[in-house]
Amino acid sequence: xxFPSPYTLNQIATIINAEYVGHDDFPVLGMNEIHVVExxxxxxxxxxxxxxxxxxxxxxxxxxxxxxxxxxGKALLISDDPFRDFNILTLFFxxxxxxxxxxxxxxxxxxxxxxxxxxxxxxxxxxxxNCLIHSxxxxxxxxVIGNNVTIHSGSVLGSDAFYYKKRPEGYDKLISxxxxxxxxNxxxxxLCTIDKGVTGDTTIKKxxxxxxxxxxxxxxxxxxxxxxxxxxxxxxxxxxEDEVTLWGQVGITSAVTIGKRxxxxxxxxxxxxxxxxxxxxxxxxxxxxxxxxxLAYVKQIPFILKKLEK
Numbered sequence: 001x002x003f004p005s006p007y008t009l010n011q012i013a014t015i016i017n018a019e020y021v022g023h024d025d026f027p028v029l030g031m032n033e034i035h036v037v038e039x040x041x042x043x044x045x046x047x048x049x050x051x052x053x054x055x056x057x058x059x060x061x062x063x064x065x066x067x068x069x070x071x072x073g074k075a076l077l078i079s080d081d082p083f084r085d086f087n088i089l090t091l092f093f094x095x096x097x098x099x100x101x102x103x104x105x106x107x108x109x110x111x112x113x114x115x116x117x118x119x120x121x122x123x124x125x126x127x128x129x130n131c132l133i134h135s136x137x138x139x140x141x142x143x144v145i146g147n148n149v150t151i152h153s154g155s156v157l158g159s160d161a162f163y164y165k166k167r168p169e170g171y172d173k174l175i176s177x178x179x180x181x182x183x184x185n186x187x188x189x190x191l192c193t194i195d196k197g198v199t200g201d202t203t204i205k206k207x208x209x210x211x212x213x214x215x216x217x218x219x220x221x222x223x224x225x226x227x228x229x230x231x232x233x234x235x236x237x238x239x240x241e242d243e244v245t246l247w248g249q250v251g252i253t254s255a256v257t258i259g260k261r262x263x264x265x266x267x268x269x270x271x272x273x274x275x276x277x278x279x280x281x282x283x284x285x286x287x288x289x290x291x292x293x294x295l296a297y298v299k300q301i302p303f304i305l306k307k308l309e310k
Contacts, residue, residue, distance in 0.1 A: 220240070
């Protein structure tokens with residue numbers, strides 16, 4: 001998330017009532033999660049296990065819960081609860097604004113685009129030309145939809161990230177201030193759910209096709225001309241490269257990459273990154289021919305045992 005204009009370190013510290021290490025006028029340009037930060041961004045960290053990673057990432061400002069040595073060229077914001085203060089900043093720069101109508105006045109809808117009855121189009125949504133939005137679709141604030149996109153009934157674009165911190169009193173939600181960005185010529189089936197980024201974008205690139213009942217987590221990037229079949233669940237921060245095929249009921253854990261032109265067969269569980277150009281099956285996923293051989297060997301176990309008993 002980039003701020004509408006540059007802020008100073010002193011201004012940001014005032015918003016969250018935090019101490020800081022660095023010049024008062026140190027420039028702060030935005031805020032983001034660690035996997036997508038850029039120079040000028042704030043990143044937060046609240047566990048010693050990740051201090052080094054945060055202090056050495058591309059972010060220029062680290063929101064941290066302990067005074068540590070500040071790397072050269074960076075600044076620190078010292079907070080007793082970085083998770084809470086990251087939420088405060090999200091709400092400051094991207095506050096929730098109640099829509100006054102089913103189609104917000106600030107939404108921009110392109111030429112020849114059809115929006116069927118009972119849809120919700122939120123604040124600052126942009127929809128391109130020649131799109132078809134079927135009934136009962138909800139497109140939350142700030143989503144961007146390209147040209148020639150079809151979205152079928154009951155789908156939700158821009159729902160919150162499934163991201164929580166466990167506290168003694170229960171779970172504390174990390175507030176989502178990102179977007180969903182859909183490229184040209186994308187088809188989205190019925191009852192799909194696409195979560196917005198926490199501070200960045202959840203992206204589906206041009207030519208990709210989603211079947212019904214597909215879940216896509218926050219900050220995931222899906223490449224061009226992918227096919228994703230029904231009941232597939234994709235966690236947050238996943239990268240799916242171009243022309244990947246995911247068949248029905250595939251489950252993908254967070255922060256993995258699936259390489260270009262990979263094919264993942266039905267009911268496969270992906271727990272680590274997969275190379276492109278190959279077929280995968282099973283849970284955990286393996287090269288499909290090898291996995292099927294293993295299953296064939298397993299079927300032979302009862303016969304082998306019977307022979308051994310004789």
